[in-house]
Amino acid sequence: DQKQTINFGAGPAKLPQTVLIQAQKELLSYGSTGISVLEMSHRSSDFNKIINRTESLLRELLNIPDNYKVMFLQGGGSGQFSAVPLNLIGLKGDRCADYLVTGTWSAKAAKEAEKYGKVNIVHPKLDSYTRIPDPSSWTLNPSASYVYYCCNETVHGVEYNFTPDTNGVVLVSDMSSNFLSRPVDVSKFGLIFAGAQKNVGCAGVTVVIVREDLLGQALKECPIVLDYKVQADSNSLYNTPPCFSIYIMGLVLEWIKNNGGSAAMERLNKQKSSMIYDIISASNGFYACPVEDACRSRMNVPFRIGKKEGDEALEKLFLDGALKRGMISLKGHRSVGGIRASLYNAVTVEDTEALAAYMREFLKEHQ
Numbered sequence: 483d484q485k486q487t488i489n490f491g492a493g494p495a496k497l498p499q500t501v502l503i504q505a506q507k508e509l510l511s512y513g514s515t516g517i518s519v520l521e522m523s524h525r526s527s528d529f530n531k532i533i534n535r536t537e538s539l540l541r542e543l544l545n546i547p548d549n550y551k552v553m554f555l556q557g558g559g560s561g562q563f564s565a566v567p568l569n570l571i572g573l574k575g576d577r578c579a580d581y582l583v584t585g586t587w588s589a590k591a592a593k594e595a596e597k598y599g600k601v602n603i604v605h606p607k608l609d610s611y612t613r614i615p616d617p618s619s620w621t622l623n624p625s626a627s628y629v630y631y632c633c634n635e636t637v638h639g640v641e642y643n644f645t646p647d648t649n650g651v652v653l654v655s656d657m658s659s660n661f662l663s664r665p666v667d668v669s670k671f672g673l674i675f676a677g678a679q680k681n682v683g684c685a686g687v688t689v690v691i692v693r694e695d696l697l698g699q700a701l702k703e704c705p706i707v708l709d710y711k712v713q714a715d716s717n718s719l720y721n722t723p724p725c726f727s728i729y730i731m732g733l734v735l736e737w738i739k740n741n742g743g744s745a746a747m748e749r750l751n752k753q754k755s756s757m758i759y760d761i762i763s764a765s766n767g768f769y770a771c772p773v774e775d776a777c778r779s780r781m782n783v784p785f786r787i788g789k790k791e792g793d794e795a796l797e798k799l800f801l802d803g804a805l806k807r808g809m810i811s812l813k814g815h816r817s818v819g820g821i822r823a824s825l826y827n828a829v830t831v832e833d834t835e836a837l838a839a840y841m842r843e844f845l846k847e848h849q
């Protein structure tokens with residue numbers, strides 16, 4: 483029976499209904515094991531099958547080349563802010579890294595990297611996170627160990643619709659909030675990481691996809707659980723992994739596969755986000771999205787209501803009305819205010835239509 487609540491949360495976020503039902507079915511006994519995945523040894527052959535199946539689905543869905551390792555780690559996206567420099571900033575002698583800072587998450591990552599080496603912000607500092615500076619204005623350092631960017635800034639709704647050209651320098655991307663929302667050419671990257679809790683599962687596990695030749699050069703102070711070589715060599719089982727989160731990710735990947743893979747996700751995500759952006763654009767400024775057209779996120783749609791900088795009373799009214807209609811977690815991040823609708827893979831066209839209908843109705847009533 484269909485849930486009445488529509489979750490537009492930015493993460494943890496909605497999971498496909500079929501995934502939840504399957505997890506419920508298997509909760510007390512996984513297959514014929516007589517125990518729950520929650521109780522299962524990470525060294526058991528049953529769990530081995532689960533983690534290997536999750537990895538092979540990921541390889542299939544993203545066409546991951548054979549010279550890349552896939553890892554399932556703990557510590558979240560934020561753990562990777564440190565793991566990336568700890569493992570990669572020593573790739574070249576100068577311990578330098580280039581960062582693109584286009585929102586909260588890349589800013590946090592750059593700040594963390596400063597603990598381990600020299601960080602160069604490659605573009606003039608942005609006074610608001612509403613655009614991606616044109617690549618012609620970037621000054622990349624050819625002797626940087628890597629170039630880092632956040633592919634989708636979850637708080638500000640800024641998404642790259644192109645892959646930065648680094649002139650051969652290793653490219654690293656935080657794809658936490660748009661992972662598997664569209665196809666990606668993994669071969670262009672040295673490393674991609676993504677927390678699961680938006681598009682591919684629940685909190686607890688972070689996927690890391692890394693090119694093999696970059697392994698084994700971690701700084702000596704790198705904690706062993708964050709050492710990519712150690713984790714890759716032990717198939718993510720150096721220590722106890724987040725078993726249940728990996729299992730849930732496997733179910734979600736299966737669901738993505740059954741629903742047409744990353745290309746189908748891309749089509750749906752474009753369709754859903756256009757439904758909301760079109761209403762914003764046609765509202766004569768009643769709804770306002772501060773982000774430049776070219777980099778508006780398909781995943782997180784931030785907007786203000788009433789006037790450009792937001793009429794807080796009207797926004798509260800909007801959120802209260804949404805709640806009455808069963809639509810939750812539409813409040814913008816506390817640092818930017820306003821509204822944010824997150825439209826990850828599991829959010830359906832029907833869910834989005836419910837929001838669109840409410841936005842049209844609210845506009846009519848209050849403009």
Ligand code: PMP
Nearest residue numbers: 558559560561587636658659677
């Ligand atoms: N990167 C991005 C793009 C995110 O959206 C988030 C979390 N919202 C993080 C990193 C941090 O992830 P975590 O909370 O798992 O550390």
